[in-house]
Amino acid sequence: MVLSKRVNVLSESMTIAISTLARDLKASGKDVLSFSAGEPDFDTPQKIKDAAIEALNKGITKYTAVEGTVECRKAVANKLKRENGLDYTPSDIVINVGAKHSLFNLFQAVIEEGDEVIIPAPYWVTYPELVLYSGGKPVFIETSDASSFKMTAKQLSDAITPKTKMVVITSPSNPTGAVYTKSELEEIAEVLKGTNIIVASDEMYEKLLYDGSTFTATASISKDMYDRTVTINGLSKSVAMTGWRFGYLASGNKELINAINKLQSQSTSNINSITQYAAITALNGDVDTEIESMRVEFEKRRNLACDLLNKIDGLSVVKPSGAFYLFVNIKKVETDSMKFCKELLEEVGVAVVPGLGFGMDGYFRLSFATDEKTIIDGIGRIEKFVKSRI
Ligand code: PMP
Numbered sequence: 001m002v003l004s005k006r007v008n009v010l011s012e013s014m015t016i017a018i019s020t021l022a023r024d025l026k027a028s029g030k031d032v033l034s035f036s037a038g039e040p041d042f043d044t045p046q047k048i049k050d051a052a053i054e055a056l057n058k059g060i061t062k063y064t065a066v067e068g069t070v071e072c073r074k075a076v077a078n079k080l081k082r083e084n085g086l087d088y089t090p091s092d093i094v095i096n097v098g099a100k101h102s103l104f105n106l107f108q109a110v111i112e113e114g115d116e117v118i119i120p121a122p123y124w125v126t127y128p129e130l131v132l133y134s135g136g137k138p139v140f141i142e143t144s145d146a147s148s149f150k151m152t153a154k155q156l157s158d159a160i161t162p163k164t165k166m167v168v169i170t171s172p173s174n175p176t177g178a179v180y181t182k183s184e185l186e187e188i189a190e191v192l193k194g195t196n197i198i199v200a201s202d203e204m205y206e207k208l209l210y211d212g213s214t215f216t217a218t219a220s221i222s223k224d225m226y227d228r229t230v231t232i233n234g235l236s237k238s239v240a241m242t243g244w245r246f247g248y249l250a251s252g253n254k255e256l257i258n259a260i261n262k263l264q265s266q267s268t269s270n271i272n273s274i275t276q277y278a279a280i281t282a283l284n285g286d287v288d289t290e291i292e293s294m295r296v297e298f299e300k301r302r303n304l305a306c307d308l309l310n311k312i313d314g315l316s317v318v319k320p321s322g323a324f325y326l327f328v329n330i331k332k333v334e335t336d337s338m339k340f341c342k343e344l345l346e347e348v349g350v351a352v353v354p355g356l357g358f359g360m361d362g363y364f365r366l367s368f369a370t371d372e373k374t375i376i377d378g379i380g381r382i383e384k385f386v387k388s389r390i
């Protein structure tokens with residue numbers, strides 16, 4: 001079969017590919033410890049499950065409005081106001097099949113052939129693929145351990161050309177956990193002033209913050225930033241709801257929201273009605289205690305994993321302020337991250353994701369969204385593997 005050029009341009013998500021491989025190896029009886037999935041190991045809070053059961057019993061099993069029920073969009077608008085100081089009305093919001101779908105819709109709606117999209121590297125695997133799929137050109141800005149993996153305003157300014165259509169900001173970041181401060185975002189805002197550049201602000205990990213660091217929503221910086229920013233968020237990571245598929249985008253631009261609604265009306269239609277109903281419980285703050293206890297647990301695991309990894313001769317890691325990933329520097333041992341990760345899996349049964357998948361060789365990503373025993377055992381195996389190399 002001759003496939004479309006459009007689909008041939010796509011690569012498979014490396015994070016999903018490695019997680020699937022680790023799962024298959026485990027199922028075939030291999031002793032594999034997996035740190036590859038960007039997925040909390042916690043169960044969804046009971047109150048959310050109860051709300052889903054209530055939805056079923058109430059017969060909330062029919063199509064809803066394409067963009068999501070008014071009640072659900074109201075809950076998103078209230079959340080964005082209460083927690084992020086953002087003024088959106090329900091008609092500024094579209095509920096999507098996870099934030100990945102929000103990003104897909106956004107890129108499809110605004111990127112034209114040849115448009116440049118600035119993406120700080122290392123980046124989450126999906127962004128460049130979505131840019132390519134929409135005919136655009138990803139333009140990468142390299143960051144490093146030395147800048148705590150954050151793009152500076154100067155780097156952004158240097159990367160802008162007349163073709164720049166969009167810049168992607170992910171804070172806290174996947175794969176580095178870097179969190180932009182308010183003043184860093186203000187500097188970025190200053191660079192964007194007077195341009196037509198759209199900001200895609202991926203705020204998926206906003207609740208997973210450590211050492212008392214605070215989150216600033218990109219659109220809250222100024223009126224100018226509010227107007228150019230599309231806020232993207234969801235419940236997968238902070239509320240342990242990856243399988244429910246709930247994401248959303250918000251923008252004050254009516255034309256954009258109408259275009260995305262049109263696209264969604266011809267593709268997925270509404271996301272499932274039960275998830276929408278149950279999501280309101282999370283958005284209203286009814287499981288904030290559960291969210292906070294997961295965060296506390298993640299912080300403990302981060303401290304443990306960082307301490308253990310930094311003790312290994314040849315490896316180093318910047319302690320991240322957010323999310324649940326460590327982006328580990330392996331350059332003293334091996335610069336080819338694919339080779340390192342393949343051999344690590346084959347020799348000691350540890351699955352981590354090569355930095356190359358995130359646009360930066362010489363690193364691997366380890367997700368610490370797993371229990372302490374697995375972290376201790378897994379990093380013990382990594383130590384053994386590294387010792388055999390140097
Ligand atoms: N953005 C980032 C930065 C992510 O890591 C993920 C993880 N899958 C997503 C968006 C999408 O999440 P989901 O589709 O589960 O809402």
Ligand code: GLU
Nearest residue numbers: 013015016036037038174
């Ligand atoms: N975002 C998660 C990760 O980075 C889930 C996998 C994916 O959607 O790519 O591992």
